[in-house]
Amino acid sequence: MCREVLAAMGIPPQRAEQYPHELSGGMRQRVMIGLGIVLRPRLVVADEPTTALDTLVQAQILQLLRDLADEHGIAVLLITHNLGAVAETCDRVAVMYAGRIVEVGPVDQILATPRHPYTQGLLASVIHLGTATLTSIPGAPPDLADPPPGCRFHPRCPHVMPLCRSHGTPPEPAAASRPGGGA
């Protein structure tokens, strides 16, 4: 079984005899994903699976996660700060800020027409070939032990209104949300 799973992860089965320090970072990540699917789960939670890997290995790991979904029928919940990984891997995305979901919907729709100011700020911060100046969201994430009242994003929001400081609103599906609202 161990060798079968290694082969499914793209690792030669004879590598099963080796210690972790004899494997590359990408191979170790594949082994961890293999451990996660060995009991045939219906859901795999992949928490920052590409952190500290180079770009090429990142692409291989994301392809592996897609294969898990497409070929093995396993649902994959990807937790990441990497919006490129979301764009390449996911069907739906839930954007979280300060421990709460602020926007949720199909990936294509959220990336093309983000409604929440935090999502808009995140996407504006992504660096691409045409980037001339770096953009960031002013301020810093709140202390979750003492979060701001009302909408948790209000200290950083460019569209903040007096009501936002006392009232938050639940996230809405992307298709039904309003520009600037929904935190």
Ligand code: SF4
């Ligand atoms: S509720 Fe107000 S502060 Fe929060 S994201 Fe919407 S506009 Fe900005």
